[in-house]
Structure formats: structure tokens, C-alpha cells
Amino acid sequence: MEHAGVVARLLKAGARPGHGADVVRLPREMVDEYVRRCPRTVTLTDRSGRAAVLADRAWPAIWSCPGLNLWDDGAVRPFTASDMARAARLLDRLDNVQGVFGMAMADVSPAAADVAGLAIIARNTAKHVRVFCFTPEGGRTLTEMKAVVGHHPWFSMGFTAHGPLRWTNLALSIFEATSGHGIPVTVNGEPMAGTSAPVTLAGAAAVGNAEILAGLVALQLMEPGRPCIYNLGLAHIFDMRTMIAVTGGPENALLATLSAEMGRFYGLPAASWVSTEAMVPDAQAALEKMFGFHTHMAAGIANIWGVGQLESELTFSPAQAVIDDEMIAYAARFQRGIAVNETTLATELVRAVGIGGQFLDQEHTLQHFREELFMPALLGRRKRDAWQAQGGKRLDEVATDRARELMQAAPRSGLTDDQMATLDQLAATRGWNMDR
Numbered sequence: 023m024e025h026a027g028v029v030a031r032l033l034k035a036g037a038r039p040g041h042g043a044d045v046v047r048l049p050r051e052m053v054d055e056y057v058r059r060c061p062r063t064v065t066l067t068d069r070s071g072r073a074a075v076l077a078d079r080a081w082p083a084i085w086s087c088p089g090l091n092l093w094d095d096g097a098v099r100p101f102t103a104s105d106m107a108r109a110a111r112l113l114d115r116l117d118n119v120q121g122v123f124g125m126a127m128a129d130v131s132p133a134a135a136d137v138a139g140l141a142i143i144a145r146n147t148a149k150h151v152r153v154f155c156f157t158p159e160g161g162r163t164l165t166e167m168k169a170v171v172g173h174h175p176w177f178s179m180g181f182t183a184h185g186p187l188r189w190t191n192l193a194l195s196i197f198e199a200t201s202g203h204g205i206p207v208t209v210n211g212e213p214m215a216g217t218s219a220p221v222t223l224a225g226a227a228a229v230g231n232a233e234i235l236a237g238l239v240a241l242q243l244m245e246p247g248r249p250c251i252y253n254l255g256l257a258h259i260f261d262m263r264t265m266i267a268v269t270g271g272p273e274n275a276l277l278a279t280l281s282a283e284m285g286r287f288y289g290l291p292a293a294s295w296v297s298t299e300a301m302v303p304d305a306q307a308a309l310e311k312m313f314g315f316h317t318h319m320a321a322g323i324a325n326i327w328g329v330g331q332l333e334s335e336l337t338f339s340p341a342q343a344v345i346d347d348e349m350i351a352y353a354a355r356f357q358r359g360i361a362v363n364e365t366t367l368a369t370e371l372v373r374a375v376g377i378g379g380q381f382l383d384q385e386h387t388l389q390h391f392r393e394e395l396f397m398p399a400l401l402g403r404r405k406r407d408a409w410q411a412q413g414g415k416r417l418d419e420v421a422t423d424r425a426r427e428l429m430q431a432a433p434r435s436g437l438t439d440d441q442m443a444t445l446d447q448l449a450a451t452r453g454w455n456m457d458r
Contacts, residue, residue: 023045025044031244048236060288060289064206068176077324078289078292083150084329086327087123088327089331089337091338093337110147114149115428119347121151122151133160137452138454148435163452165202168205170448177205178205180253186219197237201241206250207250208250214258227254252285252291255277255295257277281293291325295328296326298314304418311349315349347400400421
């Protein structure tokens with residue numbers, strides 16, 4: 023724990039010195055006590071205060087993704103502040119996305135990136151914001167920005183242990199700077215099987231779990247009752263042939279499933295992400311991300327990231343975000359299952375229609391087809407001649423057109439002019455000029 027003040031507080035609270043500077047041992051009883059201080063549910067709201075409640079068993083809140091680059095117009099380039107505004111407007115209009123993630127922006131200095139990201143996203147969507155936090159000073163400004171809109175948790179944050187078994191001074195200082203304000207925080211263990219953790223998935227998970235527990239203890243020591251999300255789902259594996267940190271493999275889905283199970287063990291909502299090693303919105307992206315959304319929902323992950331994500335978390339694609347939104351709806355319909363009751367069995371209707379009859383003109387069909395049948399917004403369900411008459415476009419081309427249309431839509435911030443002006447003023451204190 024690379025923070026002298028945090029180490030001193032941990033030792034005073036019952037931790038024992040380890041074999042080295044800043045090394046502490048956390049007794050089981052201490053871990054149990056401080057994990058119990060975490061709320062069993064975490065409430066995330068949009069700008070209006072409308073809530074999504076995360077629990078160890080709940081329907082997931084789904085967010086976009088962090089990253090560095092933008093894939094658009096057939097090329098990849100660094101992500102910018104104007105891209106953040108366009109992406110927020112796009113994500114605002116995707117029905118299956120509840121939160122918008124901040125991005126690293128090439129034209130914004132790290133000292134201002136967190137507060138600028140919050141201000142830009144807030145101007146362009148009323149959905150929940152998951153901010154990046156780069157510095158303790160930025161964290162303190164974020165706490166001031168929270169009060170501008172209201173005391174409900176309209177944005178959240180998080181940080182990752184840089185393992186193995188290590189929380190940096192930066193992470194702990196940001197936790198300290200943002201404590202006392204009820205800001206939900208995602209506590210991330212990010213072991214990489216084969217490099218920063220044992221190559222075996224169980225060993226990697228054990229390392230990640232220890233990192234998360236240490237982070238939870240530190241956070242609850244600073245602010246008892248601070249809402250925390252357990253996130254072992256960021257775990258990677260290391261491809262021994264290519265030296266790539268893999269995010270879209272079957273092992274990632276297994277570790278996400280384990281995140282859900284361990285979250286339930288501790289009584290906390292769990293998080294994970296859905297990613298791919300694909301560079302573009304192609305068949306590989308479809309294979310890896312569809313499998314990811316399905317397995318994450320089936321496992322009971324409470325908070326799923328990854329809408330729009332490509333290239334092992336590095337790149338955001340507007341077209342992929344639109345495709346992901348369709349995947350989520352598809353997987354959600356499967357997860358909802360089949361309702362079996364007197365109405366859905368419709369035995370009296372079957373008798374009434376009789377042998378050789380048809381059900382298309384029945385009132386029962388009119389009343390139930392929308393809730394029973396998945397109705398794609400993007401996927402093609404036409405005959406070939408109709409598809410060719412409309413340009414014969416591939417799914418990624420259709421998604422690109424749809425994304426461009428949505429990004430041109432007017433912002434829906436849910437903020438008053440005074441609130442936007444105050445957020446801009448606070449961002450300016452960190453060196454960001456919204457009108458530049």
C-alpha cells in the first residue's frame with residue numbers, strides 16, 4: 023500500500039506490518055469487518071435521479087468503455103474531446119446502454135482530463151457517467167462538480183490495483199481525495215494470468231481477489247459505507263505466442279463468471295467487461311462480444327462495461343456500439359426465458375382456432391407478440407431482393423450509417439444553463455476551457 027498515511031491508518035486499525043516498506047498484512051477478521059461496511063446494493067442514477075440498483079443478483083446496468091483511440095471512417099486515430107461529445111450523444115440514444123464511460127482524450131492534458139470528461143459527457147447525455155480520475159486534485163474537483171447537479175450518485179468512478187498485490191500511491195490518494203461524498207467506486211483487480219499472476223485461472227483469480235479485498239478495506243477505512251462494486255472481471259490472460267493481453271477469450275468469460283460468484287460470496291454487486299481483440303467491427307468482434315454479453319448476463323454480473331469496445335480495450339467504435347446495443351437486446355431476450363402460465367400456454371385459444379386454423383388474426387397475437395418476440399432494430403430480416411434493393415449493405419455498414427445519424431442528434435443533457443456554466447467553471451480551474 024504505497025501511501026504512508028493509509029499504511030499508518032491500517033496498522034492502527036489492526037493490520038500487521040509486512041516484510042518490507044509499505045507492506046501490510048490484513049488479518050481475516052479485519053477484512054471481514056471492513057467488507058461488511060460496504061453497502062449490499064449500489065445505486066447509480068442518471069441526471070434526473072432515476073435509479074438503477076446494483077445488487078449481487080440484479081438485472082445489469084450496462085456501460086460503454088474506456089479507451090484511447092477511435093475507429094471510424096475506415097481508420098483509427100487518437101480520441102479527442104469532440105469525439106467524446108459525439109460518442110455521448112450516440113450512447114444517449116442507445117436503449118440498452120445505461121452509462122457513458124470517460125475516455126482518454128489526446129487534446130486534453132492529463133491534469134484536466136477527468137473534469138473535462140465529466141463536463142463534456144454531462145453536456146451531451148443525461149445518462150449515468152463513469153468518469154476517469156487521473157489525479158487527486160482532479161478527484162477533489164469532481165466532488166465539487168457532484169454537488170452542482172445534486173447529491174444523488176449521477177456519476178461514479180473506480181481504480182485498479184497495479185499488481186501483483188499492489189495499490190499505488192496515486193490510486194490510494196484518489197480514493198482519499200474523493201472520500202466523504204458517497205461517490206460509488208468500482209474496485210478493480212486486474213491480474214494477467216501468466217505475467218502479473220499465476221497462469222492458472224484459479225491462481226490469477228486469487229491474486230485479483232486479494233487486491234480487491236485490500237482496496238475495499240482501504241476505502242471503508244476512509245469512508246465507512248462508501249458504495250463499492252467488486253470487479254474481478256477485468257482479469258486478463260497473456261497470449262504466449264503474440265504477447266497480447268487478451269480480453270475477448272473464453273477465459274475472460276470464465277473469470278467474469280467468477281467475479282459474479284465472488285461478489286455474491288461477499289454480498290456485493292460485481293462488475294466485468296465485454297471486449298474483443300478484433301480491430302474493426304467484423305465477424306471476430308461479433309463472435310467474441312456476443313459470447314461475452316451472453317455469458318455475463320447468465321452469470322449475473324451487475325455492471326457490464328464494453329459497449330463500443332475494440333482492440334483489447336484500446337479503441338471505441340461508434341458502429342460497434344450500435345451493434346453491441348443490438349447484441350445486448352438479443353442476449354437479454356434469451357436471458358428472460360419463457361414464461362409459462364395460463365395466458366402464454368393459450369390452450370383455450372388453441373381449441374378455439376382448431377385443427378388447420380391460423381393465429382395471425384387473433385387478439386391474443388396482437389396483445390403479446392411485442393413482448394414475446396425479439397424485434398431487431400439493426401439485424402437484417404428481409405428477402406434477398408429487398409436487401410439488394412436497399413444497397414446490399416453488410417451489418418457493419420448499416421451500423422455505421424445508424425451511428426452517424428445518432429451522433430448528429432441534438433444533445434440531451436438534463437442540465438440547466440446555470441448547472442452547465444458551473445460545471446464549465448469548475449473544469450476551468452483544472453485548465454480546461456470548454457469554449458476553446
